[in-house]
Amino acid sequence: MTEELVSIFIMGKRHVVPSGLTIMSAMEHAGYRLIRGAGCRGGFCGACATVYRVPGNYRLQVGLACQTVIEPEMHLAQIPFYPGHRADYSIDDLQPTFEAVVTTYPELLRCLSCGTCTKACPQDIDVKQYMAEAMRGDIAAVADRSFDCIMCGLCVSRCPAEEVQPNIAILCRRLYGKYLAPGAEHLAKRVLEIEEGKFDDDLATMKSLGEEELRRMYNERDIEPE
Amino acid sequence: MSYTPQIRDSLRKVENTRQARLHEAFPMIEPQEKRTILEKYHPDYKAESMREIRVGVSKGQRMPLELADVMEGASHLTSDTLDLAQVDYDTDVLVIGGGGAGSSAALLARENGAEVIIANKLRHGDANTIMAQGGIQAADKPGDSPDIHYLDVVGGGHFANHPDLVEVLVKDAPLVIKWLENLGCIFDKEPDGTLKTIHGGGTSRKRMHSARDYTGAEIMRTLRDEVRSYPHEITVLEFAPAIELIMDDKGRVAGAVLLNIETGEHLVVRAKCTVLATGGSGRLHYQGFATTNHYGATGDGLVLAYRVGADLAFTDTMQYHPTGAAYPEQIVGLLVTEKVRGLGAQVCNIDGDQFVHPRETRDVEASAIIRECVERGKGVATPSGKVGVWLDSPMIDIIHGPGTIAKALPAMVRQFGRFDIDIVKDPILIYPTLHYQNGGISLKPDGSTGIPGLFAAGEISGGVHGRNRLMGNSLLEVTVFGRRAGEAAALQSQEVQLGKLTLTHVNGWRQELDEAGIENQVNSPILLPDYTRELR
Numbered sequence: 001m002t003e004e005l006v007s008i009f010i011m012g013k014r015h016v017v018p019s020g021l022t023i024m025s026a027m028e029h030a031g032y033r034l035i036r037g038a039g040c041r042g043g044f045c046g047a048c049a050t051v052y053r054v055p056g057n058y059r060l061q062v063g064l065a066c067q068t069v070i071e072p073e074m075h076l077a078q079i080p081f082y083p084g085h086r087a088d089y090s091i092d093d094l095q096p097t098f099e100a101v102v103t104t105y106p107e108l109l110r111c112l113s114c115g116t117c118t119k120a121c122p123q124d125i126d127v128k129q130y131m132a133e134a135m136r137g138d139i140a141a142v143a144d145r146s147f148d149c150i151m152c153g154l155c156v157s158r159c160p161a162e163e164v165q166p167n168i169a170i171l172c173r174r175l176y177g178k179y180l181a182p183g184a185e186h187l188a189k190r191v192l193e194i195e196e197g198k199f200d201d202d203l204a205t206m207k208s209l210g211e212e213e214l215r216r217m218y219n220e221r222d223i224e225p226e
Numbered sequence: 227m228s229y230t231p232q233i234r235d236s237l238r239k240v241e242n243t244r245q246a247r248l249h250e251a252f253p254m255i256e257p258q259e260k261r262t263i264l265e266k267y268h269p270d271y272k273a274e275s276m277r278e279i280r281v282g283v284s285k286g287q288r289m290p291l292e293l294a295d296v297m298e299g300a301s302h303l304t305s306d307t308l309d310l311a312q313v314d315y316d317t318d319v320l321v322i323g324g325g326g327a328g329s330s331a332a333l334l335a336r337e338n339g340a341e342v343i344i345a346n347k348l349r350h351g352d353a354n355t356i357m358a359q360g361g362i363q364a365a366d367k368p369g370d371s372p373d374i375h376y377l378d379v380v381g382g383g384h385f386a387n388h389p390d391l392v393e394v395l396v397k398d399a400p401l402v403i404k405w406l407e408n409l410g411c412i413f414d415k416e417p418d419g420t421l422k423t424i425h426g427g428g429t430s431r432k433r434m435h436s437a438r439d440y441t442g443a444e445i446m447r448t449l450r451d452e453v454r455s456y457p458h459e460i461t462v463l464e465f466a467p468a469i470e471l472i473m474d475d476k477g478r479v480a481g482a483v484l485l486n487i488e489t490g491e492h493l494v495v496r497a498k499c500t501v502l503a504t505g506g507s508g509r510l511h512y513q514g515f516a517t518t519n520h521y522g523a524t525g526d527g528l529v530l531a532y533r534v535g536a537d538l539a540f541t542d543t544m545q546y547h548p549t550g551a552a553y554p555e556q557i558v559g560l561l562v563t564e565k566v567r568g569l570g571a572q573v574c575n576i577d578g579d580q581f582v583h584p585r586e587t588r589d590v591e592a593s594a595i596i597r598e599c600v601e602r603g604k605g606v607a608t609p610s611g612k613v614g615v616w617l618d619s620p621m622i623d624i625i626h627g628p629g630t631i632a633k634a635l636p637a638m639v640r641q642f643g644r645f646d647i648d649i650v651k652d653p654i655l656i657y658p659t660l661h662y663q664n665g666g667i668s669l670k671p672d673g674s675t676g677i678p679g680l681f682a683a684g685e686i687s688g689g690v691h692g693r694n695r696l697m698g699n700s701l702l703e704v705t706v707f708g709r710r711a712g713e714a715a716a717l718q719s720q721e722v723q724l725g726k727l728t729l730t731h732v733n734g735w736r737q738e739l740d741e742a743g744i745e746n747q748v749n750s751p752i753l754l755p756d757y758t759r760e761l762r
Contacts, residue, residue: 041520
């Protein structure tokens, strides 16, 4: 089977690589040993934000290098780092209110609702919408809508209002998780029981058992039904 | 990139058997047969894939060839490469590795009064933690208890686990969930606050907690954000991997030499206590397996710890996750979370028939899949010459109601959707993939290693999981032991007076290699894998 080859332009330089590769594999095939711009290689860590353009289209496009397949004559460059602003705060000192969010990130109110962020998001998150929800102080809605954010910063790189949307989103998620989400009573109870030593004897017994006995117990243990 | 017509032929058989399979429970494998299937099909049992290490305190211990090669590697330094009197950073606690374990350690060290440095090879949070999808175990429901969790852990680990480590793992588990909740981690909950929990492979109770299928990402980004709240007490160094531990003249680990990986500059960090949290080694690609692991998972910390005399445990057992993507080519080897099976998806062969219960422990499940493909020839061939079996994801919405997959597995929907495969409608082709290093540095329950001044936590360690880890016990391990190591290191650092810094152990290591006649070895730690094409 002969490999179909395509040419791409990495930071302006032409390279001929097999078709079907992701941008990341194509760069490696071309000889780049990546230090920045590579992380989990599976779309979870946001290390490989990449900006590119394809022929016949003046628009800049963005994506994750590990998840985007190359196209013939693609021009691309990675964004190695983006100096986005992270406010100085401690979650313990904040309240889950609009005031807390807007005091921490006053630039929130500069959002133009232009939607460039939403178009940039490789996770297809409606970033503009969660920014609107943040401006309304609906912290729970921001937490839910932004949940799949991998903090790659592509929205930040394209924002004309110089927002750092992922940092506003994680502030809201932490406020929601800590203060607004209903507490788990069974968890609080179990923590108390552990601190009181309720399971210490049972665990000591388990530790004292020989392999034969453990094996018997394991093979005979009852399994909670679906 | 959606399925080819040939693959679709088999896919239709999976669809045809689905209704019947919904009511068909495939039996669990009997204990005796488990042993047989592991010995015959699990990659760990391939004798020619392992060898004994020829130097060091664990000399004679078996480990994969690729690991032995880096463990027997030469240092990047000699004792006179650097003037150690010129200290770049002085701190109470140095944490090497900023994943889940390292970040937890840094937070607890700070809480216990220490000044902390986290040294990251890449960015802070670049780690296997961020890629963990399915969940974290904790026995916090009525009807469950830490001792039931204990039994599941040691049974899954083939009764080889170190009891003291298992005890603190299961006992700290609910405390860790509570800690994370207080930091603002969002776990999946019922409207009344009850944590949603499901089964994982080898669990006897539904104790898998999740944050959609971004559980590790949610934990990692929360820990990272919390670390960022203390810029004056926790210094975060990025793109600065450790390439050697530093000792003092009293035989204590006293920091590390970091490499600015972009400029080549060396940095000397003097620390009263050091916590190694560099994670696993999937990027060594044992036996040529694809891996779910992060780009930086090259076993660096094992190399460093071994050179200062740390003992190793269970280095001959790696975890092969049963369900790595087998198609499309671009994502081969990446993780398909066990949560898919936890939610009810079955595993089927080319004829659409089940051949293994979907929730065996990972080693057994993976071995059964390999047997189905290799011995029985019932795998589905892919265009690139690979083979896989079906994971019948559409069952989940049939069992739990429409919309469940979209809500519970958004990362998986997105991952395959990018290549025009809709896992709500179509099943997934999977094959086992290299996932986790079951063994590593021997630990005590407080994270200490037996080498003065050296602590460790997370995937780098060995003992708690025995010979096989259960799903949801690695996110648990990194937080439980990260916290313990951070606290113990901080408390110990208050009493430490360091002596003169030295790298003489590096010369000793060189001498040992020479005496063993080991030549032409790599320089290690290798820091990053090399995926560049061989250029002319």
